[in-house]
Amino acid sequence: MTDLSNFHIMVVDDDEININILVETLGKAYDISVAMNGRDVLELVKNEPPDLILLDIIMPGMDGYEVCEKLKADKKTRNIPIIFLTALTEEQNEARGLQLGAVDYITKPFSTELIKARVRNQLELKRHRDHLEELVAERTRALELTQQATIESMAALAEYRDPETGGHIKRTQAYVKVLAEHLTDHSRFKDYLDTKTVGLLYKSAPLHDIGKVGINDSILLKPGKLTDREFEDMKRHTTLGMEAIRVAADKLGYDSFLRYAEEIAYTHHEKWDGSGYPQGLKGDAIPVPGRLMALADVYDALISKRVYKPPFPHSKAITIIAEGAGKHFDPDMVAAFMQVEDQFKQVALEFADFEEERKMLLT
Numbered sequence: 001m002t003d004l005s006n007f008h009i010m011v012v013d014d015d016e017i018n019i020n021i022l023v024e025t026l027g028k029a030y031d032i033s034v035a036m037n038g039r040d041v042l043e044l045v046k047n048e049p050p051d052l053i054l055l056d057i058i059m060p061g062m063d064g065y066e067v068c069e070k071l072k073a074d075k076k077t078r079n080i081p082i083i084f085l086t087a088l089t090e091e092q093n094e095a096r097g098l099q100l101g102a103v104d105y106i107t108k109p110f111s112t113e114l115i116k117a118r119v120r121n122q123l124e125l126k127r128h129r130d131h132l133e134e135l136v137a138e139r140t141r142a143l144e145l146t147q148q149a150t151i152e153s154m155a156a157l158a159e160y161r162d163p164e165t166g167g168h169i170k171r172t173q174a175y176v177k178v179l180a181e182h183l184t185d186h187s188r189f190k191d192y193l194d195t196k197t198v199g200l201l202y203k204s205a206p207l208h209d210i211g212k213v214g215i216n217d218s219i220l221l222k223p224g225k226l227t228d229r230e231f232e233d234m235k236r237h238t239t240l241g242m243e244a245i246r247v248a249a250d251k252l253g254y255d256s257f258l259r260y261a262e263e264i265a266y267t268h269h270e271k272w273d274g275s276g277y278p279q280g281l282k283g284d285a286i287p288v289p290g291r292l293m294a295l296a297d298v299y300d301a302l303i304s305k306r307v308y309k310p311p312f313p314h315s316k317a318i319t320i321i322a323e324g325a326g327k328h329f330d331p332d333m334v335a336a337f338m339q340v341e342d343q344f345k346q347v348a349l350e351f352a353d354f355e356e357e358r359k360m361l362l363t
Contacts, residue, residue, distance in 0.1 A: 007123050008033065010050040012041050012067070013085060014059045018108070022054060025112045026119060038062030042070060045077050052122055054106070057086040057097070065100060072101040081122045085110075147203060147257050150248070155206035157213050167351040168300055173205040174347040175296035182336045189332075192288055197260075201289055204261035208268050208293050211241025223307040238278045241265030260289050268293035271328045283330075291330045295321065295337055298328070303348050303361060311360040314345050 008031045011022045016036075023032055033050065035041045037059055045053075053071075057064035064084060071077045084097045087108045094105050103125075104118055155169055180198045183189040212220055215237050219230045226234060242265050249258035267281065267290025274282030276294075286294075302317035312320075318341055325334035337344070345361055352358045 007031065007051040007126075008048070009119065010035060010041065010044065010053045012036070012038075012053060012059075012064070013056040015056075018056070018085070018110070021110055021112070022115065025110075025115050029116075030119075038064070038067040041067050045071065045080070049077055049080060051080070051126055052119065053080055053082045054085055054119070055082050055102075057084055057088060065096065068097065068100045068102055081126055083118060083122065150258075151203055151206055151261070154210055154245075157210065167353045168304065169206045170351045171300050171347055172208065172293065172296045173202060174351070175299060175344055176205045176292050177202040178340050178343045178347065179292055179296065179333065179336060182340050183333070186332065186336065189288065200257050200260050201264075201292065203257060204264055204289070205293060205296075207241070207245060207258075207261040208264045208297065209237060209241065210244055210261075210265055211237035211239065213244075214240040225308065235269070235277050238266050238269055263287040263289045264293045266290070268297055270294065272330055273327050276328075286330075291333055295329050295333055298324070299337075299344060300348070303357065305354050305357055311354070311357045313363050314341075314348070314361050315363075 009026060010033045011019055011026075012035045013019050013022070014036050019034055019036070023034065026032055033044065033048070035044055039062060041053070041055070055064045055067060064086070068082050068084075071080060071082065078101070082102045083104045083106055084102050085106050085108065086097075088094075097105060103122055106115060106118060177198065180193050180201055184193045184195075184198065186193075215234060219226065219233055222230070242262050245258050245262040245265055249262055252258060266278070267287050270276035270279065270281045270286045270290055271294070272283060272286070272291075274280050276286075299317055299321060302312045302320060303314060305311045318338070321329065321334060321337060325331040349358055349361055352361070
């Protein structure tokens with residue numbers, strides 16, 4: 001028989017005789033705490049949530065139904081199993097309790113053997129449920145680590161090909177998160193940018209330039225301005241990136257975390273006015289992930305040192321992005337950027353590749 005002696009049971013009844021019966025019946029097998037009214041229950045569970053509550057229904061002040069309702073409304077206590085103790089036998093009373101979330105009913109006068117059996121059954125169920133939740137949590141952690149390892153290893157390929165932009169990946173990843181989080185309450189984006197999506201965008205952002213692994217070094221590492229033909233070849237990195245990610249995403253299904261990475265890689269060079277590439281998408285036809293990365297990517301290019309340009313001051317980068325509202329960028333995203341531009345600056349300072357960049361950001 002499974003050892004359940006470590007479980008904590010709270011007994012709630014305004015009648016001392018009933019409490020004594022329950023404590024005597026269960027006290028040798030479990031850790032027991034006692035409350036004699038609803039308010040004490042709510043106060044006690046804050047400090048030490050029990051594994052099971054035996055809850056009287058008819059009590060002065062706050063009755064058992066109300067106590068149950070309040071416990072089930074609180075995410076910290078909603079999963080505590082509740083067995084109602086009652087002299088009420090009408091089906092409608094039992095139905096009400098079950099609708100509120102109680103797991104069982106025990107009617108008065110008590111049968112001690114029935115109490116022991118039902119309490120044990122519910123604690124066994126709770127033990128199995130808790131174990132299942134632990135397994136799910138462990139599986140979730142393993143999946144998240146797999147996702148992160150996949151993204152970091154793929155992103156490293158792009159970074160190795162372009163070593164001059166070592167901090168670019170970390171900076172753009174952080175910019176996307178800052179901007180997306182600020183937009184979670186915006187009327188246009190709140191239905192899309194929930195907490196889970198923002199987290200996946202943050203994870204996926206490092207893959208935005210993964211397609212550069214398919215671009216010739218003579219173009220990718222050229223110190224001067226690209227010719228028109230070279231630029232056309234460079235544009236291919238968006239399509240190459242999308243295709244590379246899609247191979248993996250198709251294996252994992254449409255809802256894979258890589259779906260966001262695919263959209264970012266393919267559309268982060270699209271422009272709000274339709275003049276971008278590779279598809280020439282316009283306005284809301286550009287996926288939200290691509291729009292977010294477009295702004296983040298341009299800001300970082302402006303404040304970063306390159307072989308073909310010095311780093312620009314933060315103030316100049318702000319001006320250029322503001323001028324691009326409605327042209328290069330989603331105007332609402334630009335408005336949001338203007339409200340969090342100092343956070344962008346702090347990210348840039350933290351992950352700057354060169355001291356020259358830090359000095360320019362502080363001017």
